[in-house]
Amino acid sequence: MTRPPDTYTIGQLSRLSGLPVKTIRFYSDAGVLPERDRTPAGYRLYGEADVARLELVRTLREIGVGLATIRSLGERDLRQVLDLHLRTVESQLKSLQRTRAVLRATLERGDPSEEDLRRLNTLGRIGAAERDALLDSFVAEVGGGVGAREQWLTCLREAMMPELPPEPTIEQLDAWLELVDLLSDDDYRTALRRQSEDYWDRREGGFDAKGWQETNAAVVAVVRAAIAEGVEPGTPEAAPVLDRVVALLARMHGAEDGPELRRTLARGYEEHDPRAEHQWRLVAVINGTPWPPPETIAHHWIARALGVTVPPS
Template sequence: MSYTIGQLARLSGLPVKTIRFYSDIGVLPERGRTRSGYRLYGDEDRGRLELVRTLREIGVDLATIRSLGERDLGEVLSLHLRTVETQIRALQRTRAVLRATLERDEPTDDDLRRLNALGRLGAAETTALVNAFVDDVAGENAARQEWLGGLRAAMVPELPDEPGIEQLDAWLELTELLADDGFRARLREMSGEFWENADRLDPAAWIEADTLVTRTALDAVRDGVAPGSEAAAPVVAGIVAVLAEAQGCGPEVIVRNYAEHDPRAGRYWELVAVVNGTPWPPESVVAHEWIAAAAASHLG
């Protein structure tokens, strides 16, 4: 059975101008026209129009609805579900900031900065920022590309549904570090000699050496050996010798690498821990901070 646009409007309860608009943009293709030029629609269009109205009511955009001829309805609804879930997480973060702000006597510039950043940076934007960061820092070095690629997922922490102000501030500081050109350049310079010669290293031997020196440094920490004490001198000398042998370089290179280490690199992973709500610092950080301090005191 055929219907004019007016008849379809009465049957569907939608205004003629809405149906005409849907037809003009291809959401509801017309089946034909009368001799007088009036649009004609069929029974299947009544069903499609009801589907369009339902999809619009749950927020699906017209471009997605128009693509239904090329996509399965389940795919469209799954895509929309992911969009809605993303929007919900963004709104929950905004709600957390607003609640914390209203608990104070007066809003501050920091509160406005959080709200502005939340509006600009979602999970997708942060992931893109991390990808650009990794590509920039890795440069043309294949070994560094592989190493950073393995860390890529861990570099994008997921904000909880109800983040605290500390977590939000950590997340914002993370995005600022990722976008910092000076930080990127400094990381490219750090341990440059190590990465240039990485293809000549024995990965198993390097892991074994790192495990050994970490355990040695942690033993010193647990025994109360201060990095600047005389007792620390032979311990750190032995640690540096092990690392130098594993890397195939002189001890001075190891000492220089510790001295040139940018504290912002450690700060990045501390911020990730804050966002994830995990303990900080891990034993590996405690160990290498002790080694750096001891090397500066006795081998610098």
């Protein structure tokens, strides 16, 4: 039986490509360069296309593309593979930059401590995939199967755990590590799920993210204007401001302004877990943004105004 035309033995392919026979055999066994046929004596045979394929495999391996990704080239085009690899490299570069920044800061501060080692260990363990998995579990557990609440949490998902900057300070890194611990805390998740359950149970029609954002922005604008004019909660001047705020919140809650709604709002502020505000404080440190933001200042004002005008239930 003669060898099929336009085929090469592994030795010939080695001479054409400059790669060792051992390497080509490894690629063939790994499935990234499948053999075309075999000679009667059992020698592997490859075709013309395999010469170019082998050059592609070598190039992809040199830039760090994994064998599993190369093996999937039959299902993806080369652009998809290179795009995937680019995103992988960029993620690795970010991770290396962060590690470099932490190492530099640690060495500049003197002898490394156990806390410094903990930072480096945690930083090495929590990459983009682990961050996404943490946020997935947080949204699912705090959402508790309530569709509207899960929609709301999904809107906040990226904001509530930002990526570390490429060159984080020790303060930013510590805030990020504390945020990881907080979002992983079962007690915190349970407290958030139980908070305002009545409100979320009433949102059977789903969560209007745009409407919520517009209402919140309007509330903050009303209160900021009052604060700028020096209006203090509990004063006569604060009453009409609170009326406008409650009217806006009433629409968002699908309720009417009245003693019951105001008691519900006041109770919500009273029972608000302080760890939730601390979570956003940590986010501000990571992002390098001022604290407190206008939204927090406005809601503190509303809480005080309700506290001095709404009788205890």
